[in-house]
Amino acid sequence: MLPPSVFAGRSYAVLGLARTGMASIRALCDAGARVLAWDRDPEARRMAEQLVGDCRGMLQVAEIDRFSVAGYDGIVVSPGVPLNRHPITEIARATGVPIIGDIELFAQARSKLPTHKVAGITGTNGKSTTCALLHHLLKGAGYSTRLGGNIGIPVLSTEALEPNAMGPAIYVFELSSYQIDITNSLSCEAAAILNVSPDHLDRYDGSFEAYTESKVRLFGLQDARAMALVDRASMKLPSVARAMAHRSPIVIEDVSLPGIPADWPSLQGPHNRGNAAAAVAIARRFGVEEDDIEAGLNSFRGLPHRMERVGEIAGVAFVNDSKATNPASTAPALAAFPPHDGRARIHWIVGGLPKGDTLGECEAMLDHVAAAYTIGEAGPMFSRLLEGRVPVQRSEMMGEAVRAAAQAARPGDVVLLSPACASFDQFRDYEKRGEAFASLVAMLADGDTAEGQS
Numbered sequence: 001m002l003p004p005s006v007f008a009g010r011s012y013a014v015l016g017l018a019r020t021g022m023a024s025i026r027a028l029c030d031a032g033a034r035v036l037a038w039d040r041d042p043e044a045r046r047m048a049e050q051l052v053g054d055c056r057g058m059l060q061v062a063e064i065d066r067f068s069v070a071g072y073d074g075i076v077v078s079p080g081v082p083l084n085r086h087p088i089t090e091i092a093r094a095t096g097v098p099i100i101g102d103i104e105l106f107a108q109a110r111s112k113l114p115t116h117k118v119a120g121i122t123g124t125n126g127k128s129t130t131c132a133l134l135h136h137l138l139k140g141a142g143y144s145t146r147l148g149g150n151i152g153i154p155v156l157s158t159e160a161l162e163p164n165a166m167g168p169a170i171y172v173f174e175l176s177s178y179q180i181d182i183t184n185s186l187s188c189e190a191a192a193i194l195n196v197s198p199d200h201l202d203r204y205d206g207s208f209e210a211y212t213e214s215k216v217r218l219f220g221l222q223d224a225r226a227m228a229l230v231d232r233a234s235m236k237l238p239s240v241a242r243a244m245a246h247r248s249p250i251v252i253e254d255v256s257l258p259g260i261p262a263d264w265p266s267l268q269g270p271h272n273r274g275n276a277a278a279a280v281a282i283a284r285r286f287g288v289e290e291d292d293i294e295a296g297l298n299s300f301r302g303l304p305h306r307m308e309r310v311g312e313i314a315g316v317a318f319v320n321d322s323k324a325t326n327p328a329s330t331a332p333a334l335a336a337f338p339p340h341d342g343r344a345r346i347h348w349i350v351g352g353l354p355k356g357d358t359l360g361e362c363e364a365m366l367d368h369v370a371a372a373y374t375i376g377e378a379g380p381m382f383s384r385l386l387e388g389r390v391p392v393q394r395s396e397m398m399g400e401a402v403r404a405a406a407q408a409a410r411p412g413d414v415v416l417l418s419p420a421c422a423s424f425d426q427f428r429d430y431e432k433r434g435e436a437f438a439s440l441v442a443m444l445a446d447g448d449t450a451e452g453q454s
Contacts, residue, residue, distance in 0.1 A: 008032030016078035023157035079178035123194030149173035266302030269336025305434035315411025322434030327360030334365035352421030373401035
């Protein structure tokens, strides 16, 4: 990705040697930089040491401290490093070396890359869907485009995009607050904050204002004439209002959409209306024609584990929304399936490792819930919160919850895994949790078919 010699004469430390860290090492060495790499995992260090020969003596694998990085141009860290409590922050402060990420390396090299534009999308919920949809719209219209940031493969692990007959290449970056924290010079031609609600506050010492300020930095890095999109609720937040004081942002809810929403199979629910609006507004700014936009909305198939329809059995839909790891993310999923003929139709599988002790935004959607099936460490808490308001079955394990929900559901109902919790009490990550749900549904479907044939 990085042009040869663009960082010649510079020195960088890389902390954290997973996919992004290893991609950063390779890219920096190819770009002529001297690199110091470290990870507390011996196996990760061993993998990095295998690159020493390829880096022609420019790579050293050794511990990072204030003496080894003094005078360096940057310390490249994984977004997952908790800067509010990790020793690397004090090392950076003592040496005056900036902490940056791979997106910042990309930003520093932009002037040497082929002609391109960048769309940066952040927000508490909906980032992945919006980025994937925008990429789908651009690709369908023939643009040279790539997903990066918090979605897809590390941006530095690929070749630079080339423009084509449609115009400049377009990078679509999903950006978490963690990534924005370690990015200092990425000026996006289009930037969006989809929504902001309390999440990851442990990283910000419990301060929602600090978390919001992190998101808003994306606008502060832009040229004042660049496109800025923000939802109406976030416009009321003090930090957003200050950032927009001398600009004319586009309010996401005011964006018109072509076609018929009922024809968009993977964009159902009011939350996806906002996701679609942001993607459509940016696509228009980059020159995508209305016919291509409408065709793209119709053909978009969504992302795994985000409102993913994984099966239908006897007229009951099974929807995998495992990526919903907090109540603010689950509430739109509940909103997507309103009552039919006055009857609630969601059989809600909820629970995992809790991020709070309330139902939060889900409170307003309980009239959509026919029954709840609680699982995991948060199961008892959700049972207490829901009992007396909707029927509740304490299931603890996913398999029990899926079987009970399938037995209770009627044609037209939805069995919805939208846990409102992290997965780490029972699963490695939300992806494994979603895969387990899909496998259970597949087994139910096989059993249903076998019974029908007997």
